[in-house]
């Protein structure tokens with residue numbers, strides 16, 4: 001017998017029933033109907049309701065009326081169906097209930113619902129108060145409310161650097177977060193901040209500028225700000241933004257993401273004096289979690305005990321990165337010299353002389369999962385979230401508003417195509433719209449490579465690819481070529497969808513993303529910084545309904561269909577056939593050369609092993 005017994009009207013019930021013939025059951029029902037046996041209100045199907053007219057007072061319990069044979073059969077069937085429904089709703093029903101049901105069969109005929117199974121109430125998730133009561137930020141980037149000179153106390157050098165980079169007005173997220181973080185000398189313990197704002201809304205400068213300003217007050221170098229990013233390419237991007245804005249200040253920044261050798265990174269972080277003591281060379285470290293942990297463990301003198309700001313960009317993505325247990329490593333590095341941990345607002349915490357560690361989380365799709373956020377041990381967190389006005393009006397009080405917000409300047413389309421014609425659809429979309437820089441997302445590394453080779457073979461577009469199959473150096477080179485316009489369409493995996501600021505005109509999803517988050521990040525590579533952008537998702541006919549579900553999840557009702565007729569693709573037919581042949585040949589060649597190089601490597605390492613064995617023998 002299985003673990004749970006399901007209270008179906010079989011098998012032992014059926015064996016009882018089998019003894020009586022169907023007529024007996026119907027007679028039994030008729031008798032009960034005549035006796036006016038009470039039946040539960042809930043279970044009574046509408047068509048068998050009391051025969052009283054509207055307006056007449058109704059009996060508390062509904063009576064079974066006189067029924068013909070057909071009606072009674074129907075009634076028995078309905079009751080059985082309803083019983084089955086309940087079974088599926090309550091998977092774990094104990095055996096006891098089942099026995100009870102069998103005993104009660106005679107007097108009350110269970111099928112009418114006399115023995116009610118207990119329905120489990122779904123547990124309603126209640127979010128912490130701070131997640132449901134955020135400070136709301138506008139998502140309108142075209143509002144020129146706040147010129148860069150107008151934030152009180154913002155350093156003149158920073159203002160002039162902003163203007164040099166063509167930034168004259170602050171975006172809403174910057175208007176709110178920068179003054180909040182510039183409040184450096186406040187006697188109060190600072191709250192941790194979580195910022196959820198759309199892609200391309202300027203979150204990077206919202207933390208870079210106050211860091212540069214606050215840390216420029218210190219003459220002695222200590223690591224006081226640590227910025228964590230999920231992947232190397234993003235770390236490089238943020239490092240470059242820091243490098244622009246530390247210009248003219250004494251703030252020094254280091255990048256540790258595995259782009260250069262471990263030794264080179266170590267040399268950029270610490271130095272040893274003549275007495276053998278190590279000291280920090282930098283104020284800000286931009287890092288990926290894995291590499292950071294390596295340096296915490298192995299770089300002598302890499303000291304985080306003075307850390308004042310821990311900034312987690314793409315926070316929801318980073319919180320999924322648990323393999324290196326990076327958060328525990330940071331915490332133990334920060335508190336290893338007995339620094340006071342501030343977890344709650346107590347008198348002891350208020351008396352703490354150490355500057356507290358403030359955590360700042362940024363994302364376009366911040367998690368609302370309290371379990372995940374709990375791991376960060378946030379202190380009195382405050383949420384800033386960017387929403388459209390309709391979102392504020394429509395969300396119930398217990399929901400995290402503005403979790404998924406797309407940029408206002410984004411125009412979204414979908415296009416239905418046969419799978420074989422998709423490469424031509426991509427080419428057609430780029431050519432007919434005259435797009436000069438397009439990012440095209442594909443689900444896997446292999447298919448990303450295949451599509452970029454095919455687009456190049458078609459000969460009308462210059463395509464590149466971006467995936468984890470490329471080395472870090474090759475990826476940086478590819479991004480540079482794309483930014484400079486040498487490459488018109490960059491085919492990429494989702495691993496590259498987050499955070500990259502490449503200034504693209506359009507995003508094409510070669511296949512639909514699986515999750516709402518992926519959609520938000522993919523389409524968010526365009527329509528950045530208040531500029532217009534277009535996103536097209538190519539779908540197969542059978543993907544339409546799941547795409548609708550996805551759009552409902554991101555509360556998106558503005559996606560229009562773009563039609564491409566097959567005859568519009570006819571002109572490419574011949575070149576497509578030739579290109580497919582070329583791609584097949586190229587991929588076979590690549591496969592063979594890969595196999596060869598693996599064999600060579602194996603041979604090489606065998607020879608190496610033999611040589612070292614030989615040397616050992618010679619020595620002994």
Ligand SMILES: Nc1ncnc2c1ncn2[C@@H]1O[C@H](COP(=O)(O)OP(=O)(O)OP(=O)(O)O)[C@@H](O)[C@H]1O
Pocket residue numbers: 166167168169170171174197198199200201202203204205363364498499500501524528529
């Ligand atoms: N105030 C501003 N005025 C004009 N452009 C700005 C302003 N602030 C930032 N930008 C530009 O906007 C672009 C997007 O900024 P950023 O990369 O910080 O976006 P983000 O919010 O971090 O996006 P994502 O969530 O995709 O990472 C950058 O090119 C940046 O230089």
